[in-house]
Amino acid sequence: MKVSSDMFSAFMTALRRRPARRNRGQGLVEFALILPLLLLLVLGIIEAGRLLVIYSSVQAASREAARYASAAGEVYPGVPYYLDSAGIAAAANRIAVLVAPSSVTITYDHGPDTSTFTPASASDVQLRDRVNIAVAARYEPILGLTPLQGFDITAVTSRTIIKEVSIEPGGGGGGGSNNPPMVNITSPDSGEEFLPSETICFSATATDTEDGDLTASIQWSSNPSGLSGSGGSTCTTLSEGEYTITAQVFDSDGEVGTDSITILVNGPPQVTILSPNSGIQVEEGTLLTFQATASDTMDGDLSSQIVWLDNGVQFHTGASFTYSTLALGFHTITAQATDQHGLTGSASVTLAVIARTPPNVTIISPPNGADYALNTAVVFSGEAMDAKDGDLSASLQWSSSLDGFLGSGAGFTTSALRPGTHTITASATDSDGLTGLATVTIRIVDDSPPVVNILSPIDGAHFNRGQIITFSGTASDTVDGNLTSSLTWYSSISGQIGSGGSFTRSNLPAGPHTITARVTDSDNLTGVDQVVIYIDDVNTPPTVVINSPGDNTTFRQRDPIHFSGTATDPQEGDLSALIQWVSSIDGSIGSGSSFTLTTLSPGTHIITATVTDYGGLSAHDTVSIVVNELICPAPGSAVFSYTGQNVDKLTWILTIPSGVTQTDPFVMTALSIDLFNPQGAVLSSVTVEGQPVPFSRSGDLYTATASPVWSGFFRSNGTIEVIFNFNPRARRDRSGPFTMRATFSPCDSIQSVASP
Numbered sequence: 001m002k003v004s005s006d007m008f009s010a011f012m013t014a015l016r017r018r019p020a021r022r023n024r025g026q027g028l029v030e031f032a033l034i035l036p037l038l039l040l041l042v043l044g045i046i047e048a049g050r051l052l053v054i055y056s057s058v059q060a061a062s063r064e065a066a067r068y069a070s071a072a073g074e075v076y077p078g079v080p081y082y083l084d085s086a087g088i089a090a091a092a093n094r095i096a097v098l099v100a101p102s103s104v105t106i107t108y109d110h111g112p113d114t115s116t117f118t119p120a121s122a123s124d125v126q127l128r129d130r131v132n133i134a135v136a137a138r139y140e141p142i143l144g145l146t147p148l149q150g151f152d153i154t155a156v157t158s159r160t161i162i163k164e165v166s167i168e169p170g171g172g173g174g175g176g177s178n179n180p181p182m183v184n185i186t187s188p189d190s191g192e193e194f195l196p197s198e199t200i201c202f203s204a205t206a207t208d209t210e211d212g213d214l215t216a217s218i219q220w221s222s223n224p225s226g227l228s229g230s231g232g233s234t235c236t237t238l239s240e241g242e243y244t245i246t247a248q249v250f251d252s253d254g255e256v257g258t259d260s261i262t263i264l265v266n267g268p269p270q271v272t273i274l275s276p277n278s279g280i281q282v283e284e285g286t287l288l289t290f291q292a293t294a295s296d297t298m299d300g301d302l303s304s305q306i307v308w309l310d311n312g313v314q315f316h317t318g319a320s321f322t323y324s325t326l327a328l329g330f331h332t333i334t335a336q337a338t339d340q341h342g343l344t345g346s347a348s349v350t351l352a353v354i355a356r357t358p359p360n361v362t363i364i365s366p367p368n369g370a371d372y373a374l375n376t377a378v379v380f381s382g383e384a385m386d387a388k389d390g391d392l393s394a395s396l397q398w399s400s401s402l403d404g405f406l407g408s409g410a411g412f413t414t415s416a417l418r419p420g421t422h423t424i425t426a427s428a429t430d431s432d433g434l435t436g437l438a439t440v441t442i443r444i445v446d447d448s449p450p451v452v453n454i455l456s457p458i459d460g461a462h463f464n465r466g467q468i469i470t471f472s473g474t475a476s477d478t479v480d481g482n483l484t485s486s487l488t489w490y491s492s493i494s495g496q497i498g499s500g501g502s503f504t505r506s507n508l509p510a511g512p513h514t515i516t517a518r519v520t521d522s523d524n525l526t527g528v529d530q531v532v533i534y535i536d537d538v539n540t541p542p543t544v545v546i547n548s549p550g551d552n553t554t555f556r557q558r559d560p561i562h563f564s565g566t567a568t569d570p571q572e573g574d575l576s577a578l579i580q581w582v583s584s585i586d587g588s589i590g591s592g593s594s595f596t597l598t599t600l601s602p603g604t605h606i607i608t609a610t611v612t613d614y615g616g617l618s619a620h621d622t623v624s625i626v627v628n629e630l631i632c633p634a635p636g637s638a639v640f641s642y643t644g645q646n647v648d649k650l651t652w653i654l655t656i657p658s659g660v661t662q663t664d665p666f667v668m669t670a671l672s673i674d675l676f677n678p679q680g681a682v683l684s685s686v687t688v689e690g691q692p693v694p695f696s697r698s699g700d701l702y703t704a705t706a707s708p709v710w711s712g713f714f715r716s717n718g719t720i721e722v723i724f725n726f727n728p729r730a731r732r733d734r735s736g737p738f739t740m741r742a743t744f745s746p747c748d749s750i751q752s753v754a755s756p
Contacts, residue, residue: 078122181208278350475501
């Protein structure tokens with residue numbers, strides 16, 4: 001087969017294209033891997049070039065500034081190039097590339113290996129002196145990808161100052177000279193001190209070899225500024241600070257002469273008292289706070305060095321403290337401070353220390369001398385002020401001369417004051433124990449009349465004609481008090497029969513008399529009391545009859561016995577309320593028409609009832625009664641029955657004395673037993689003389705519920721038997737106690753405690 005050239009060419013082209021595509025993809029991957037390294041390399045080259053440029057710029061700026069500073073001549077009259085700091089800095093800044101200099105430092109020396117100095121004027125710089133220019137610039141990397149940190153690049157250039165060049169006519173060499181003027185400050189002396197308000201006068205002289213006396217041309221200046229002037233003298237006042245005073249003069253050739261001194265303008269420290277305030281009054285012993293500040297322009301804060309004076313006598317130091325022992329009287333308190341130059345500043349306050357006084361108490365209400373009706377509300381209000389404690393009104397204590405303590409506080413109301421004249425006192429006590437008080441007098445008026453009571457004779461009393469009768473009574477008034485001595489006595493038949501609290505009469509005529517006792521108080525109110533008595537021509541005795549108890553009645557001790565009787569009188573009627581009862585054994589046992597006793601002693605009593613009429617005649621009646629002694633059962637033995645260690649039964653014997661005749665059955669009103677039972681014994685039944693007794697249980701306490709529990713007669717041997725039966729399976733230790741109680745009416749409770 002024949003292959004054409006076109007087919008061959010196409011085949012070769014296809015072969016070339018396939019591997020080319022593979023190589024291009026591989027190249028892209030390799031380029032991506034190496035690209036960061038290439039970028040870092042490029043950035044490093046750029047950063048290194050930038051650093052080199054900045055370094056070269058700083059070197060060039062330093063050289064250019066030194067070249068400017070070492071030039072001959074003056075920038076303007078009196079200021080040569082080497083003293084033109086602004087021009088030197090501007091020369092450095094003109095050359096700077098990329099970054100501006102961060103600082104331009106100018107120093108002067110007298111040649112290599114000599115110390116630097118600072119010229120005050122051109123005359124301080126001599127031939128062969130050098131100017132040194134240090135230029136610094138800050139280098140900061142553009143990107144943070146490089147490991148470089150920012151730093152300062154500094155270059156220093158030193159050049160000899162061209163002081164002067166002399167050119168002589170004819171070019172033959174030789175030459176003349178011009179000396180600068182000589183300046184001398186004659187007043188004040190260097191280092192002298194002045195006050196800020198003081199006028200300071202400066203004087204100086206100036207001479208020149210060529211120009212002669214230049215004193216009139218002197219120019220004055222200061223650093224810091226504040227002084228200006230010309231001529232041989234000038235005066236001014238300066239604020240506080242340290243000043244360099246310069247006198248300067250130029251001769252006709254432009255040479256300058258200067259002289260300088262240093263002075264100090266310094267005022268005393270400024271002292272301010274913050275506490276206490278001036279003009280105050282305080283009580284003795286008051287704790288005062290003393291506080292002040294002191295500052296000085298030159299020395300700063302001097303508060304800690306303050307000295308405190310009391311009327312010129314030192315009593316403390318420091319900026320702040322408390323003090324409570326100032327003496328009575330007026331005080332000038334001075335705080336003063338002294339600076340390191342010996343100047344002293346001070347401030348003063350005045351105060352007065354007064355003696356402690358009690359609170360000032362004022363009663364606002366009630367007003368002094370006021371009258372109030374009984375049961376009317378009286379308003380009490382007041383105030384108490386104390387120089388130290390302030391308002392003490394809330395602690396006021398109020399009292400009355402008649403009613404004692406009334407209340408407390410600044411105000412209250414009461415209507416409970418008794419009638420009469422009251423001295424009202426309000427008092428308050430401060431924290432020092434001093435008490436102040438105020439008083440007013442008020443009167444509580446009772447509009448009720450006096451109260452009169454006739455004590456004897458009693459109403460309805462009968463008297464025989466000629467019999468001595470005692471009249472007595474009392475009279476009292478809420479305002480005037482006891483008026484008994486002012487009583488006046490009247491009879492409806494005989495008129496006034498006496499006066500005062502007590503008297504006797506025996507000459508009243510027969511008939512019914514209305515006896516009146518009367519008294520009048522200071523408010524003209526009258527009180528009265530009345531009784532009716534009878535004066536009889538003939539008096540017959542009364543009669544009395546005992547209705548109960550019956551004669552020869554028998555009772556048991558403590559049984560209730562009812563006594564009753566009646567008494568009558570022909571003249572006075574029923575006198576039963578006046579009966580007096582007497583026992584032959586117990587004496588007086590009662591009075592009146594009826595009463596009941598349970599306390600008669602055992603035995604045979606003769607009971608007598610006696611009555612006496614108002615005329616003094618008596619009558620009586622008697623009965624005989626027997627009170628038998630009460631027999632009460634007593635606790636006897638307790639017998640226990642056991643099954644092994646278990647209690648089966650507890651038998652309690654109750655006894656009465658042998659030989660007692662039992663006329664009535666004994667009544668047991670209560671029965672109980674307390675087991676104090678730690679081992680679980682259980683009561684199953686209770687009997688009294690064989691009769692079952694129902695019971696209830698509360699814990700270990702068993703109580704009979706029957707009422708009565710038992711009633712009957714004791715056995716012929718004077719005993720009865722109470723049996724407590726227990727559950728036979730319940731254990732009960734023999735050493736455990738039982739407490740039993742029984743009550744027989746009307747006897748007291750009895751009990752027995754046994755420990756089997």
